[in-house]
Amino acid sequence: DSGVTQTPKHLITATGQRVTLRCSPRSGDLSVYWYQQSLDQGLQFLIQYYNGEERAKGNILERFSAQQFPDLHSELNLSSLELGDSALYFCASSVESTAQSYEQYFGPGTRLTVT
Amino acid sequence: AQSVTQPDIHITVSEGASLELRCNYSYGATPYLFWYVQSPGQGLQLLLKYFSGDTLVQGIKGFEAEFKRSQSSFNLRKPSVHWSDAAEYFCAVAASDSWGKLQFGAGTQVVVTP
Numbered sequence: 001d002s003g004v005t006q007t008p009k010h011l012i013t014a015t016g017q018r019v020t021l022r023c024s025p026r027s028g029d030l031s032v033y034w035y036q037q038s039l040d041q042g043l044q045f046l047i048q049y050y051n052g053e054e055r056a057k058g059n060i061l062e063r064f065s066a067q068q069f070p071d072l073h074s075e076l077n078l079s080s081l082e083l084g085d086s087a088l089y090f091c092a093s094s095v096e097s098t099a100q101s102y103e104q105y106f107g108p109g110t111r112l113t114v115t
Numbered sequence: 116a117q118s119v120t121q122p123d124i125h126i127t128v129s130e131g132a133s134l135e136l137r138c139n140y141s142y143g144a145t146p147y148l149f150w151y152v153q154s155p156g157q158g159l160q161l162l163l164k165y166f167s168g169d170t171l172v173q174g175i176k177g178f179e180a181e182f183k184r185s186q187s188s189f190n191l192r193k194p195s196v197h198w199s200d201a202a203e204y205f206c207a208v209a210a211s212d213s214w215g216k217l218q219f220g221a222g223t224q225v226v227v228t229p
Contacts, residue, residue: 002158031215043205043219056216090158094215102147102166102215106158 003027004107006091012113018079021110025072025093031055032074033094033104034066038087049074050096081114088112117142119208121220128196129228136191136223138206148189149207149217150180159205165189176200201227 003026013019025032034046036059045058049068060066063081068074078085088111092104118141128134140146147166151159163174170182180191189206206220 002160004158033215033217035217042221045216045218048216056213058216092159102149102209102217103161103164104215104217105161106151108158 002105002107004091004093004105006089006107006110008110009108010111010113012115013081014115015081015083017081017114018077019081019112021076021078021089021091021112023074023076023091023093023107025074025091026105028095029093029105030072030096031094032068032072033092034060034074034076035090035092035106036087037090037109038084041087043090046076078112083114086112086114117208117210117218119206119218119220121204121206121223123223124221125224125226127226127228130198131195134191134193134196134200134225136204136206136225138189138191138220140187140189140206140208142187142208142210144211145184146211147209148180148182149209150174150178150189150191151205151207151219152176152202153205153222154202162191162204196225196227198227198229201225 005024030051033048037043046060048056066076088109090109092106094104120139149164150162165182203222207217
């Protein structure tokens with residue numbers, strides 16, 4: 001158990017819909033990362049937040065957005081869903097200090113199925 | 116362009132045999148290097164990491180990896196595999212100025228036979 005929690009574990013929804021994935025980082029971690037794992041794209045970095053502020057952006061679609069709240073939990077919002085958005089979405093967290101910030105701890109993931 | 120390559124998509128190894136998983140990267144400067152393992156239905160677990168210093172790093176579960184700058188490689192090894200080592204293994208790289216953004220290889224699926 002990494003200490004990172006993600007809810008829900010599974011999500012099935014229809015095309016065009018909007019969903020919210022939730023992540024609680026490890027106690028003491030200020031940084032949250034979101035990754036998408038799909039069969040065709042592999043594991044891709046989406047976005048990073050540090051203490052409530054966006055720090056880095058990767059291959060995140062405009063239909064996707066995220067935020068980190070004052071209690072440090074984070075939400076990833078996916079809208080206008082398409083079949084191709086079906087994937088496993090991981091959240092990771094890390095302590096924010098020099099090299100240690102690169103040691104990320106991953107949650108169990110949310111499996112999203114778009115039908 | 117920056118890239119991370121795991122040349123072997125799938126490896127089958129007998130229990131008790133040694134295992135080596137390859138990882139090559141293409142980055143402007145020496146990046147930070149990681150190996151993660153993903154068991155079926157699980158998240159990713161960090162096995163080991165290299166930031167600087169000794170090029171042979173020890174990790175959890177009896178794994179080790181060697182950084183070779185001249186070959187831009189960071190190969191993972193285990194002297195004797197156990198059935199519980201069956202999983203998917205990912206090499207990941209972060210540029211030193213990337214705020215921790217990880218770039219992952221495609222992964223290597225390891226199957227352990229009796």
